[in-house]
Each structure stands twice: as structure tokens, then as C-alpha cells.
Amino acid sequence: MNSFVTSIIQQSLIFSITVMGIYISYKILKFADLSADGSFTLGASVSAIMITKGFNPFTSLIISMLVGALAGLMTGILNVKLKIQDILSSILVMVGLYSINLRMMGGKANLPLFNHDSLFTGRNPLFILSIVTLLCAIFFTIFFKTKLGYLLRGIGDNENMVISLGINIGSIKIFALALSNSFIALSGSIMAQYQGFSDINMGTGTMIMGLASIVIGSSIFERIGFFNSSIICIVGTLLYRTSIALSLRIGFNPSDLKLISSIIVVIVLSIGNTGEFFTRRRRNNLKKSDIESSTTLGEAGGGNA
Amino acid sequence: MLKLSGVSKTFNKGSINEQVVFNNFSMDIDEKDFICVLGSNGAGKSTLLNIISGKVRADGGNIILKDRDVTHDTEHEKCKNISRIFQDPSLGTNPSMTIYENLSMAKNKGKRFGLSFLIDRKDEEYFKELLSTLHLGLEDKLYTPVSQLSGGQRQSLALIMAVIGEPDLLLLDEHTAALDPKTSEIVMGITRDIVEEKGLTTIMVTHNVDHAIRYGNRLVMLHRGNKIVDISGEKKNTLTKEKLLTLFKDMDDKSLFS
Numbered sequence: 001m002n003s004f005v006t007s008i009i010q011q012s013l014i015f016s017i018t019v020m021g022i023y024i025s026y027k028i029l030k031f032a033d034l035s036a037d038g039s040f041t042l043g044a045s046v047s048a049i050m051i052t053k054g055f056n057p058f059t060s061l062i063i064s065m066l067v068g069a070l071a072g073l074m075t076g077i078l079n080v081k082l083k084i085q086d087i088l089s090s091i092l093v094m095v096g097l098y099s100i101n102l103r104m105m106g107g108k109a110n111l112p113l114f115n116h117d118s119l120f121t122g123r124n125p126l127f128i129l130s131i132v133t134l135l136c137a138i139f140f141t142i143f144f145k146t147k148l149g150y151l152l153r154g155i156g157d158n159e160n161m162v163i164s165l166g167i168n169i170g171s172i173k174i175f176a177l178a179l180s181n182s183f184i185a186l187s188g189s190i191m192a193q194y195q196g197f198s199d200i201n202m203g204t205g206t207m208i209m210g211l212a213s214i215v216i217g218s219s220i221f222e223r224i225g226f227f228n229s230s231i232i233c234i235v236g237t238l239l240y241r242t243s244i245a246l247s248l249r250i251g252f253n254p255s256d257l258k259l260i261s262s263i264i265v266v267i268v269l270s271i272g273n274t275g276e277f278f279t280r281r282r283r284n285n286l287k288k289s290d291i292e293s294s295t296t297l298g299e300a301g302g303g304n305a
Numbered sequence: 306m307l308k309l310s311g312v313s314k315t316f317n318k319g320s321i322n323e324q325v326v327f328n329n330f331s332m333d334i335d336e337k338d339f340i341c342v343l344g345s346n347g348a349g350k351s352t353l354l355n356i357i358s359g360k361v362r363a364d365g366g367n368i369i370l371k372d373r374d375v376t377h378d379t380e381h382e383k384c385k386n387i388s389r390i391f392q393d394p395s396l397g398t399n400p401s402m403t404i405y406e407n408l409s410m411a412k413n414k415g416k417r418f419g420l421s422f423l424i425d426r427k428d429e430e431y432f433k434e435l436l437s438t439l440h441l442g443l444e445d446k447l448y449t450p451v452s453q454l455s456g457g458q459r460q461s462l463a464l465i466m467a468v469i470g471e472p473d474l475l476l477l478d479e480h481t482a483a484l485d486p487k488t489s490e491i492v493m494g495i496t497r498d499i500v501e502e503k504g505l506t507t508i509m510v511t512h513n514v515d516h517a518i519r520y521g522n523r524l525v526m527l528h529r530g531n532k533i534v535d536i537s538g539e540k541k542n543t544l545t546k547e548k549l550l551t552l553f554k555d556m557d558d559k560s561l562f563s
Binding site: 143145146147148149150151153154157158160161163164165166167168169 | 386399418
């Protein structure tokens, strides 16, 4: 395999863990958690500082996850206990994390780890990353089949129903946000070790990347009727990273990437919402089938009554 | 069994929109009562259910449920012993989950929602048996997402889910109001069968005078936060719409039957 493809796959594996985290808040809990940008860097800076202090790389992964969970806990508490709107409480946490990350990295915007042992020292990165991502995917899949996992899905779906079950949805929400952010921080932590440094700006755009990957993944798999969320996350990330890498290949500047990400998200979202991008030429047919489907719907409604 | 004493509730207290809903309202509900609550808009019917279920906190007074003071319990604490069905059919179920998943969650009510698997294959027979009592064919749709069911089917499923854990109290908040007349009759029939079979204590808020007369063993009419009619027993059984009308013929407020 040439290095271009390998690096896409490796980065996708790392980012797909982030995407699983974002999937929990965005898709399952339907909570607009923008703190991903902060908690990704948080994971990276915790990992960086621990490794430069001589800790075991694996220990630093675990600690990153715990610290990430704390960030999610904070967002949750702001939202649930202090009744601050979801999007605002996550932005507040994200902004706060910027200072915390800088302080943790000793006031430096960039902390190199090249001279220290990391997860990848003397190991095949692709192998290590596959194992870690696979473990996350298995956990993710199994967790959402448990009773607690169903509660999370239920809250995103219909809070009232979960309250009726006598469940304190506030604490479940806080837990879900902690879980989501621990995934994201884990991913940031691996990223720092993979690229050999932690940077204060490395988390910028994480949220958009996550959204794009989820939307790409779900729009493809929902057509096939396949619903394993972790696979949706992994394949979605792979496709997104590939399209970004290709746009670099065809000569775009790295500084254009954020704009390209945004455009990709817009295109995929609009396809998902209206189907317009592909069906524009068949607009007449579409209208006809719309009318047909609406009449059958009406009949079905009457039949049920 | 349920005792409301001296309950008062004012919305927007101290503002120009101040609205006194209840002022020193009391009501006793006996075990296995099936109470129909009638009243015009703003009479306090929904607020009454909201106070009982904890969605709205009363300003004063006490609520005793089964010899336990639940006045200061939060909504989810109260919901452990109370089941509730709303007017909107989408509120009682989880639309993206299948019937099987919905029933499994309802069945686990009151137990721990931990890290064990929710879906138990052994439940299939039991669920099919429960659903077949509805005669809606839902027993063959166990693996269909609830979002694909009609409003009547969803309300019926919500009923089954609400009573699967044998709650102390069942609250029905105009649960047939969003359905067409025929479906509404079917769901009311199912409601009566379930309530009678399980012997549940039930409070049903309704706008439908016929339903209020036909179902239940006690009829309460609220007006501006007061009970103006409260009939039960033999009197309730022989009640007709005309008799009910004559009960407040003298009242000038015609909005009662709006």
C-alpha cells in the first residue's frame, strides 16, 4: 500500500473514535455539543504532558479519557443543573478548555513528543489503530444494546417517555455527555501520539468533521437499510478523510480545508434533506411520484382509522 | 389512596398575567376509582394531572399517595408509581424504536437500567399475548418501529406500556382527543377493558361528555379550579347528558360544553 492510502486509513481510524463520540451527543442524545473541538485538544494535551513527564503511553490514554469525561460532565452540569441551553453550555466549556489546554501545555501552543516513547514506538501503527478502533466499535455497539444504552436513545427520541419510566433524565444526560467526550478525548490523545506533537489548534473543526462523517455515513447506509452505528461512523470518516485528502492532492491549499469541509457538509446535508443534488434533472418525475406517495399515505391513514 | 388537600397553584405569580388555577383545592380518590374529569379550557384539568404527576409543582397543600407524602417528589420520582398517557400519541412511546424495544423498556420500569441487555427473547410470547388483547394486529408487528404505526395504534400501545408495571395510578390526559371518532371509540374500549381487568385507579381528563358519562364510576366537573359536580356510584350509572346539563342549568357560563 502506498503511504498516501495508508495515512488516510490510519487517520480515519483515529478520527472515527471522535466521530463515535459525536454520534452519541448529536445523533443519539440529539444534544448540540460543540465542546468536541475543546475536548479533542484536551485529550491531546493530557497525553502530551503525561508522555513528556515519562508516563506509560497507555496510562495516558486512560487518563485522557477520564479528563475528557470531566469536560463532558461540565457541559452536562451547565445544561442540566444550571439550565443553560445545550449549545451555549457546550460553547462555554469549549472556550474554557482553550485556556485550560494552553495552561496544561505550559503556555506553549505546541508540545513535541518526538523524543519520547509513544503508543506507536516499535509497533505497526495500522495494527495498533485497528485494534483500538475495533475495541471502541465493539463497546459502542454492545453498549447501545444494554438497558442504559436504550435509555440514552430514549432520551434523544422522546424525553417524556423516559421520565414516565421513573428515570432521572438529567443524570443520564450528564453521563452520556461524559461518555461522548471521553471518546473524543481518547481520539485526541491517540492523535497526539500518532503525529508526535500536541497543538493548541489541532481540535479546531473537529465538530464539523464529525458532523460531516456522520451525515455521509448515515446518508449512504440509510439507503441500504443498514444501521450499525459504529460502522456508519467508521466508513463515514473514511469517506470524509478521503475526500479531504483528494482535495489536497488536486492542489488545494491546506488553508482551504476548512472551507472545503464546510462545503462538503452543506452538499451532503442538502442531499440528505431533499435529495435535490442528484434528482434535479428528474424534477418532473419527482413531483409526480410525490403526488402518488401523498395519496397512498392518505389512504393508509384512512385505513388505519 | 390519593388525597389532595388544600392544593393551590398560581401561574405567573406577581405579574400582570397572574392566573390563579387552584385555590385550596381538595379531592379524595379511592382505590380502584375510575374518575372522569370534565371542564372547559382553563378549568384546571390538565394542571390537576400535572400536579399529581409532578410536572407542575403546587404552591401549597399536600398530596398523599398510598399513605406517603409525595408533595415534594420530583416528576421522575412520582412517575415510578404513576403512569400517564398524553393527548399527543407521539409522547407515550419511543418512535424510532420497535414495538418490542418499547415494551421491553416499559417492562423494566421500576428496575435498574444497568449494563445488562435490554432485549430478552423470552419475552416474545408474553408481548404477543398482551398485544393480541388489543385486536389491532400489533402482535405481528413486534419488530416494526413505532413511528410507522397510526395514532390509534400508538395510543393503544402506550396504554399497554403504561399498565405493564401495574402502576398505583393511571392518568389519562385527553388520550383520545387527537384521534378520529371511530378510533377514539376503539381506544376507549381498550382503556375500559384494561382498567377493569387490572383494577387500576384511574383519572381520565376528557372533553367528550359522552365518554365521561359512559365510562368510569365517578364524574367530576371542574370550573375555575373548583369541583362543581362530583357524582359517583348509582347516580353516576344512571346519569344522562340531559341530567348532567340540568345540574348546572342555572349557571350562566355556557363555555362548559364548548
